Amino acid sequence: MSQNPSSSGSANVGIESVLGLQTQSPLQRLFGAQSFWVTIALGLMCAVMSYLQPESFATSENFYNITRNFSFIGIMALGMTVVIATGGIDLSVGSIMGLTAVSCGLVLNAGYPWWAAVLVGLFAGFSAGLINGLIIAYVGLSPFVTTLGMLSIARSVAVVLSGNRMLYQFGPGGPTFKHFGGGAWRIAAGFELSFPLLFLVALTLLLAVIYKMTAWGRYVLAIGGNEQAALLTGVPVKLVKVQVYVVSGLAAAFAAILNVGWSGSAINALGSSYELLAISAAVIGGANLMGGEASAYGAFIGAALIFTIRNALLMQGVDSNWQGTFVGAFLIAAVYLGKIRGARRE
Amino acid sequence: MAVLELRSVSKYFGAIHALTEVDLKLEEGEVLGLMGDNGAGKSTLVRVIAGNYPPTHGEVLLGGEPVHFSKPAESRAKGIEVVYQDLALCNNLSAAANVFLGREIKRGFGPFRWLDHVAMARRAGELFTELKSETRPRDLVRQMSGGQRQAVAIARTRLSRARMVLMDEPTAAISVRQVAEVLDLIKRLRDSGMSILLISHRMPDVFAVCDRVAVLRRGTKVADKDIKQSSPEEVTGLITGAISAA
Numbered sequence A: 001m002s003q004n005p006s007s008s009g010s011a012n013v014g015i016e017s018v019l020g021l022q023t024q025s026p027l028q029r030l031f032g033a034q035s036f037w038v039t040i041a042l043g044l045m046c047a048v049m050s051y052l053q054p055e056s057f058a059t060s061e062n063f064y065n066i067t068r069n070f071s072f073i074g075i076m077a078l079g080m081t082v083v084i085a086t087g088g089i090d091l092s093v094g095s096i097m098g099l100t101a102v103s104c105g106l107v108l109n110a111g112y113p114w115w116a117a118v119l120v121g122l123f124a125g126f127s128a129g130l131i132n133g134l135i136i137a138y139v140g141l142s143p144f145v146t147t148l149g150m151l152s153i154a155r156s157v158a159v160v161l162s163g164n165r166m167l168y169q170f171g172p173g174g175p176t177f178k179h180f181g182g183g184a185w186r187i188a189a190g191f192e193l194s195f196p197l198l199f200l201v202a203l204t205l206l207l208a209v210i211y212k213m214t215a216w217g218r219y220v221l222a223i224g225g226n227e228q229a230a231l232l233t234g235v236p237v238k239l240v241k242v243q244v245y246v247v248s249g250l251a252a253a254f255a256a257i258l259n260v261g262w263s264g265s266a267i268n269a270l271g272s273s274y275e276l277l278a279i280s281a282a283v284i285g286g287a288n289l290m291g292g293e294a295s296a297y298g299a300f301i302g303a304a305l306i307f308t309i310r311n312a313l314l315m316q317g318v319d320s321n322w323q324g325t326f327v328g329a330f331l332i333a334a335v336y337l338g339k340i341r342g343a344r345r346e
Numbered sequence B: 001m002a003v004l005e006l007r008s009v010s011k012y013f014g015a016i017h018a019l020t021e022v023d024l025k026l027e028e029g030e031v032l033g034l035m036g037d038n039g040a041g042k043s044t045l046v047r048v049i050a051g052n053y054p055p056t057h058g059e060v061l062l063g064g065e066p067v068h069f070s071k072p073a074e075s076r077a078k079g080i081e082v083v084y085q086d087l088a089l090c091n092n093l094s095a096a097a098n099v100f101l102g103r104e105i106k107r108g109f110g111p112f113r114w115l116d117h118v119a120m121a122r123r124a125g126e127l128f129t130e131l132k133s134e135t136r137p138r139d140l141v142r143q144m145s146g147g148q149r150q151a152v153a154i155a156r157t158r159l160s161r162a163r164m165v166l167m168d169e170p171t172a173a174i175s176v177r178q179v180a181e182v183l184d185l186i187k188r189l190r191d192s193g194m195s196i197l198l199i200s201h202r203m204p205d206v207f208a209v210c211d212r213v214a215v216l217r218r219g220t221k222v223a224d225k226d227i228k229q230s231s232p233e234e235v236t237g238l239i240t241g242a243i244s245a246a
């Protein structure tokens, strides 16, 4: 009976030997992660741009702007990874942003305090996500169709509620509300980090811990890996499915709250086509649309890459209409890379 | 009193009669072999007992009490563990994660409870060693051989002290050496008072460990007898229909 020496079954197996059971070394795992290569690509791009445009690219203002701009999409992409991890998709996040923006704008406009606007905004995202989740989990419609419907519904409700006006006369709650999205943390003279970036970093860490350390994070990945197996082993599949769409809706609502605070106005068109950016960010960061694979850091770095590409093209004087081409090409390349890695693993 | 009893259980999938009025008893500390051709209804029987889907007609009783499970978690809570034919594994998770899926070991306080990866890897390692399997707890199931995957599915049933284990072809994909280990395990479980339903196409396995053998043919039970009063030849005849009933 040949026995693997490393899998000693004695009760006092230390952590070293447990970790020693890994087939892949930490380095191998790092090289196997798509987010690692995206980070390298981002680093290279920044290095090249700093060389080409030292005056405009490598400045603290530009850093501030890029990081703030990608934070809104990054926060949405975090919620999106959770949905994608279960094998689903949420196309409604852009419209949920519009609905949230209008809800917040109306509440502030009516003279209510900032926290009422935040609560109503989050409630809008929660409700839309809950409806998505209930239909997908309990009625059994496909995520694509359900959230496509919500994309249309949430946007239309936003337009109706706003009376097709821009809302910018925020009452007494306005200044505090605007501070969340527009404020910054001054690290040193001339170097600041925007609040949206700080929120994104905090949420990325939180989600990373959830994936790694909680049963819920594991259930999300299990459902995407083999839904039938998850069901048979006692994972509350339907409940978790509802929860992931609620998380996605809340993430989109939170991004909208920050965005309205930053821009100082609420329009019903906020977030149009952002769902594509959020999905792209998650996928570029290594989320697998077939489910079972997703990471919080991937959403972060995917969003960072997309917005750095945009910024770099702008600075190089490339017609802004080409941005979509570059982002799209990167997206397809990322999926292709993921496919090669997947094929090598099987 | 029988640990498990099926009374006139039928299961229809539309026009397909997967099970027709099956009566079956499983006594305490007994190993019952269930045999039958492909499509005879063996897996359907397991899934009805486990609460995957309700029977169309008939009753399932545990210790004499009728039960109506609406999901597998409920039957597991009553001490029924199952090794599914397709193993029910998540390829994207580690062996340990699969073993503990749905009943993770957690640490923490109040609402803050996080996974105890070390404890789960250690326990899974012990179970694999007990099964004499060279399965490493932290390996991804995706990268595993058929035998290692089977070990993961079997290890799962050892987490709690179950009353009975239903094994749907647990020896289908494994080597001769590991088949011996699984049969050994079945004997040990029986000696500790557990009841086992073993589904297998392998005649020697059934005759090596089972106390009783039942045969399903096209959804109907055609035999149910003490294994000592039967023979591989007779069971083969019952499976194929050469012998109509025994």
Ligand SMILES: Nc1ncnc2c1ncn2[C@@H]1O[C@H](COP(=O)(O)OP(=O)(O)OP(=O)(O)O)[C@@H](O)[C@H]1O
Pocket (backbone or CB within 6 Å): B013, B016, B017, B018, B036, B037, B038, B039, B040, B041, B042, B043, B044, B045, B085
């Ligand atoms: N979910 C289902 N829907 C429709 N028909 C089904 C379903 N599950 C099983 N069947 C049918 O029921 C019959 C019995 O299938 P079952 O899987 O129980 O056979 P089995 O005895 O386990 O066969 P095998 O030895 O090949 O595993 C088959 O005709 C099968 O096609």
Ligand SMILES: [Mg+2]
Pocket (backbone or CB within 6 Å): B042, B043, B044, B085, B168
């Ligand atoms: Mg079967």
